[in-house]
Amino acid sequence: xxxxxxxxxxxxxxxxxxxxxxxxxxxxxxxxxxxxxxxxxxxxxxxxxxxxxxxxxxxxxxxxxxxxxxxxxxxxxxxxxxxxxxxxxxxxxxxxxxxxxxxxxxxxxxxxxxxxxxxxxxxxxxxxxxxxxxxxxxxxxxxxxxxxxxxxxxxxxxxxxxxxxxxxxxxxxxxxxxxxxxxxxxxxxxxxxxxxxxxxxxxxxxxxxxxxxxxxxxxxxxxxxxxxxxxxxxxxxxxxxxxxxxxxxxxxxxxxxxxxxxxxxxxxxxxxxxxxxxxxxxxxxxxxxxxxxxxxxxxxxxxxxxxxxxxxxxxxxxxxxxxxxxxxxxxxxxxxxxxxxxxxxxxxxxxxxxxxxxxxxxxxxxxxxxxxxxxxxxxxxxxxxxxxxxxxxxxxxxxxxxxxxxxxxxxxxxxxxxxxxxxxxxxxxxxxxxxxxxxxxxxxxxxxxxxxxxxxxxxxxxxxxxxxxxxxxxxxxxxxxxxxxxxxxxxxxxxxxxxxxxxxxxxxxxxxxxxxxxxxxxxxxxxxxxxxxxx
Ligand SMILES: Nc1nc2c(c(=O)[nH]1)N[C@H]1C(S)=C(S)[C@@H](COP(=O)(O)O)O[C@H]1N2
Ligand SMILES: [Mo]
Numbered sequence: 001x002x003x004x005x006x007x008x009x010x011x012x013x014x015x016x017x018x019x020x021x022x023x024x025x026x027x028x029x030x031x032x033x034x035x036x037x038x039x040x041x042x043x044x045x046x047x048x049x050x051x052x053x054x055x056x057x058x059x060x061x062x063x064x065x066x067x068x069x070x071x072x073x074x075x076x077x078x079x080x081x082x083x084x085x086x087x088x089x090x091x092x093x094x095x096x097x098x099x100x101x102x103x104x105x106x107x108x109x110x111x112x113x114x115x116x117x118x119x120x121x122x123x124x125x126x127x128x129x130x131x132x133x134x135x136x137x138x139x140x141x142x143x144x145x146x147x148x149x150x151x152x153x154x155x156x157x158x159x160x161x162x163x164x165x166x167x168x169x170x171x172x173x174x175x176x177x178x179x180x181x182x183x184x185x186x187x188x189x190x191x192x193x194x195x196x197x198x199x200x201x202x203x204x205x206x207x208x209x210x211x212x213x214x215x216x217x218x219x220x221x222x223x224x225x226x227x228x229x230x231x232x233x234x235x236x237x238x239x240x241x242x243x244x245x246x247x248x249x250x251x252x253x254x255x256x257x258x259x260x261x262x263x264x265x266x267x268x269x270x271x272x273x274x275x276x277x278x279x280x281x282x283x284x285x286x287x288x289x290x291x292x293x294x295x296x297x298x299x300x301x302x303x304x305x306x307x308x309x310x311x312x313x314x315x316x317x318x319x320x321x322x323x324x325x326x327x328x329x330x331x332x333x334x335x336x337x338x339x340x341x342x343x344x345x346x347x348x349x350x351x352x353x354x355x356x357x358x359x360x361x362x363x364x365x366x367x368x369x370x371x372x373x374x375x376x377x378x379x380x381x382x383x384x385x386x387x388x389x390x391x392x393x394x395x396x397x398x399x400x401x402x403x404x405x406x407x408x409x410x411x412x413x414x415x416x417x418x419x420x421x422x423x424x425x426x427x428x429x430x431x432x433x434x435x436x437x438x439x440x441x442x443x444x445x446x447x448x449x450x451x452x453x454x455x456x457x458x459x460x461x462x463x464x465x466x467x468x469x470x471x472x473x474x475x476x477x478x479x480x481x482x483x484x485x486x487x488x489x490x491x492x493x494x495x496x497x498x499x500x501x502x503x504x505x506x507x508x509x510x511x512x513x514x515x516x517x518x519x520x521x522x523x524x525x526x527x528x529x530x531x532x533x534x535x
Contacts, residue, residue, distance in 0.1 A: 011102040018101020020196045022094040027203025028153045034211035038146030039136040043261040046089030048135035055415030078255035128154035214265045225371025238477040240487045241449025243431030249315035256377045257304045263376045264345040277402035280332035293322040299480035305390035306520045310529040321366030337403035345397040350410035388455035390421040418523040423455030425513035427505035429531045445491040453485040458508025462488040465502045502530045
């Protein structure tokens with residue numbers, strides 16, 4: 001009995017040491033990942049597990065994450081989500097390190113000879129190195145240098161853990177162990193914690209100073225189109241209310257949603273768009289070859305299906321690319337091909353019907369946002385646009401398009417989300433009453449402003465209601481294009497007190513927005529946006 005208790009305590013102390021050593025090990029691996037341009041094990045661990053989890057679990061997790069982020073009032077939901085994912089990756093990795101530390105300590109106590117001790121150290125190192133590399137290997141991101149770096153880090157981790165284990169105990173002449181005094185034990189652990197903290201910090205600072213996040217060829221300097229051009233609706237009669245979100249979202253502020261913590265780093269020299277499957281002969285295109293085809297520029301609003309009513313997972317910019325139907329003229333599709341399956345560098349995929357591609361020249365392969373090459377986060381070098389669909393149907397980082405004889409479910413459809421993912425009509429109040437005005441009769445008016453979006457169906461009407469009053473029509477600003485959101489404004493005759501504002505819209509096909517509240521899963525959020533003010 002005493003033996004089990006002791007083993008258990010040794011296991012816990014080992015776990016604690018492993019936990020404390022996760023910091024320096026992670027910093028070491030982070031440095032290596034940046035310097036050697038390989039995967040960072042804690043992140044790939046998270047990405048790998050998230051990809052393996054059943055759809056309902058992932059969906060629940062995403063819903064509650066977005067809920068928590070909004071409840072905490074973060075400015076940028078997508079950025080906060082990435083930070084939480086990164087933290088979860090490091091936490092998972094810390095648990096792995098704790099388990100290794102526990103196993104290591106228990107085994108080290110059992111090893112009665114120096115030779116056996118060395119065997120334990122070797123096995124410990126190998127186990128940690130292999131477990132740290134499995135996710136990267138499974139996701140096809142394990143390079144030789146990355147694997148070696150991980151091995152070195154694992155060796156260091158095990159060596160320090162073994163050193164700590166020795167400090168915590170002294171060996172009897174007969175090969176058994178005597179525990180040092182609890183005051184000494186505490187001192188050792190505190191020193192370990194302090195040294196770990198310093199090493200972690202130093203490692204992270206060095207990583208920042210000496211290395212760059214590897215971004216492939218997408219990090220481009222240059223002048224955004226919007227900083228040198230007036231938008232096509234510059235002369236529109238209806239002007240946005242001050243405080244309404246910008247009609248053109250700066251690319252740096254555009255939400256980012258995808259299945260990995262770090263975007264895939266793609267180098268343009270190696271990149272090709274491959275078109276194969278049910279084609280007469282497969283073809284590969286360089287980006288320059290695609291760019292030599294007729295270019296289209298389109299103002300487009302993109303929304304995530306996980307965007308809650310009134311959320312910030314929606315943005316508008318100017319996309320440049322080529323019609324997918326035009327690209328298909330360069331390859332001979334076989335008669336039995338009915339769909340295109342689009343594969344991305346991060347393991348994501350989606351399917352679009354050839355019927356839609358052929359009927360709608362707006363379906364395009366895009367390489368620029370706001371006049372600049374796509375950033376690594378937003379799909380460098382190539383992404384697809386499919387009108388009227390949520391973002392989940394529109395892969396970034398495209399590498400391959402396969403012509404198939406049947407429809408297949410894509411990444412999120414396999415995980416229980418809507419097959420069509422058609423954008424649902426939504427309207428949002430961005431701002432109430434920043435700059436009161438007086439009308440001709442001297443009445444005080446408070447302007448109210450926001451957006452409405454219904455995919456490419458357009459917006460026919462937006463109406464605002466104050467408390468239980470009548471629905472009043474808002475003025476619609478001419479949109480950037482039929483594919484973007486519409487900015488609206490309403491001038492409210494001021495009345496003192498607390499009021500609730502509600503907005504609703506009717507799309508260009510006469511369909512009113514769904515008023516019953518529902519969460520984003522599985523087909524996109526519905527419900528009316530409300531805002532309370534104390535005027
Ligand atoms: N390769 C790839 N493409 C992807 C995704 C992804 O995870 N991987 N996410 C999709 C989702 S869910 C959305 S909402 C949009 C978001 O595009 P953005 O991050 O550029 O705003 O990308 C889509 N394309
Ligand atoms: Mo999304």
